[in-house]
Amino acid sequence: MSLDYQVLQAAARWFAVLQSESASEADREAWRAWLAAPEHARAWQRVEHISGRLEPLAGDRFSPAATALLQPRQANRRQALKTLSILCGGGALALAAGAMPWRSWTADQRTAVGEVRDWRLDDGSRLWLNTDSAVDIAFEDRTRKVSLFRGELLLQTVADRRPLMLRTAEGILLARDAARFSVLQRDGSTQLSVFDGTIEIQLAERGSSGTVTRGQQIAFDSHRIEPGQPVQSGRQAWAGGVLLADNLRLDDFVAELARYRQGYLGCDPRVAGLRVVGAYPLADTERVLEALASTLSLRINRRLPWWVSLEPLQTTA
Structure with a gap:
C-alpha cells in the first residue's frame, strides 16, 4: 500500500x-x-x-x-x-x-547502494551490475547460468555452444546466441530490455514462454508477460555512470535517482509532472539535486540528513 x-x-x-x-x-x-x-x-x-x-x-x-x-x-x-x-x-x-532475498546476502557478486561495477566473464561475455544488486554466476559444461537476486544487470553475451540462462524470481531468460540486454528485478516483477539479439522467457509458475527481440522492452511476473514496448534508449546508460532523462517526469526521475542514494528521496506531488531532460552523473547525486533545483526552480528540503525531498520553491510546508 x-x-x-x-x-x-x-x-x-x-x-x-x-x-x-x-x-x-x-x-x-x-x-x-x-x-x-x-x-x-x-x-x-x-x-x-x-x-x-x-x-x-x-x-x-x-x-x-x-x-x-x-x-x-x-x-x-x-x-x-x-x-x-x-x-x-x-x-x-x-x-x-524467501530464497531469492536470502541468497542475495551470499551472492557471488554484489554492489552497494550507489555503486556500479563490471566484469569480464570466463567466456568473454561482459557483465555490468547496477546499484544495490546481487548475482550468482555458474558456468558449467552445458550451460552458462546467472541468477539475479536483487537489483539490475546489463549483459553483453558472446556466441557459445552453451546457452546462457538467467534466472530471476519470476522466471528464466534464455540467450542462445550473442545478445545485449538488461534485466531489472522489481518487487514482484522482472523488466527485460533487449538492445541486441533475441531472448526467450519461461515463466516460473505457469511454464508459458515468449520471445523478446531487439528494440523491445517488456515486464513479466511469474504468471503473465505484459505487452512489449519500444526499449527506452537510456535504459543502459547507467553502465557508463549516467542517468539519462529524455523528457522524463520529475517523479519518475527522482524514483530512479533514489536507487543510488542511502535514505529517502522524494518528490512533492505539486511538482511531480515537471519534465527532466539531460544526462546526469550517478556518482554525485547531490550535484544532480542541485542541478534540478536550479533548472526547475525547486527547493531541496532536507528534513533529516537522510530524508530529502524536492518541493516547490515557494511553500508553506
Missing part, C-alpha cells in the same frame, strides 16, 4: 522532533495522538526502517507503538502461538519462500 507524500513528510518531521534533545513530554504526547491513525503508523514505520535503526528512539518506552498499531486488533494468544509455530516448525517453508 502506497503512502501519501504529506503523511510521510509529517512522519519525518516527528522523527526529527523526537530525536532532538529538546523534545518534551508534550511533544511525545502529541506524537502519540498523531500516531493513532493507521496510515500515520505505517508512515512512521517506514521512517524508522529508512533510518536504519534496530531500536528506533532507543530508551523511549513508546517507540513500539507504531508496530503495535499495525497488528490485528483482535490478536490473541492462539494467533500468537500459531505465528510462532509457522516461524519455528515451518522454517523450511519460510526459507524457501
Whole structure:
C-alpha cells in the first residue's frame, strides 16, 4: 500500500522532533495522538526502517507503538502461538519462500547502494551490475547460468555452444546466441530490455514462454508477460555512470535517482509532472539535486540528513 507524500513528510518531521534533545513530554504526547491513525503508523514505520535503526528512539518506552498499531486488533494468544509455530516448525517453508532475498546476502557478486561495477566473464561475455544488486554466476559444461537476486544487470553475451540462462524470481531468460540486454528485478516483477539479439522467457509458475527481440522492452511476473514496448534508449546508460532523462517526469526521475542514494528521496506531488531532460552523473547525486533545483526552480528540503525531498520553491510546508 502506497503512502501519501504529506503523511510521510509529517512522519519525518516527528522523527526529527523526537530525536532532538529538546523534545518534551508534550511533544511525545502529541506524537502519540498523531500516531493513532493507521496510515500515520505505517508512515512512521517506514521512517524508522529508512533510518536504519534496530531500536528506533532507543530508551523511549513508546517507540513500539507504531508496530503495535499495525497488528490485528483482535490478536490473541492462539494467533500468537500459531505465528510462532509457522516461524519455528515451518522454517523450511519460510526459507524457501524467501530464497531469492536470502541468497542475495551470499551472492557471488554484489554492489552497494550507489555503486556500479563490471566484469569480464570466463567466456568473454561482459557483465555490468547496477546499484544495490546481487548475482550468482555458474558456468558449467552445458550451460552458462546467472541468477539475479536483487537489483539490475546489463549483459553483453558472446556466441557459445552453451546457452546462457538467467534466472530471476519470476522466471528464466534464455540467450542462445550473442545478445545485449538488461534485466531489472522489481518487487514482484522482472523488466527485460533487449538492445541486441533475441531472448526467450519461461515463466516460473505457469511454464508459458515468449520471445523478446531487439528494440523491445517488456515486464513479466511469474504468471503473465505484459505487452512489449519500444526499449527506452537510456535504459543502459547507467553502465557508463549516467542517468539519462529524455523528457522524463520529475517523479519518475527522482524514483530512479533514489536507487543510488542511502535514505529517502522524494518528490512533492505539486511538482511531480515537471519534465527532466539531460544526462546526469550517478556518482554525485547531490550535484544532480542541485542541478534540478536550479533548472526547475525547486527547493531541496532536507528534513533529516537522510530524508530529502524536492518541493516547490515557494511553500508553506
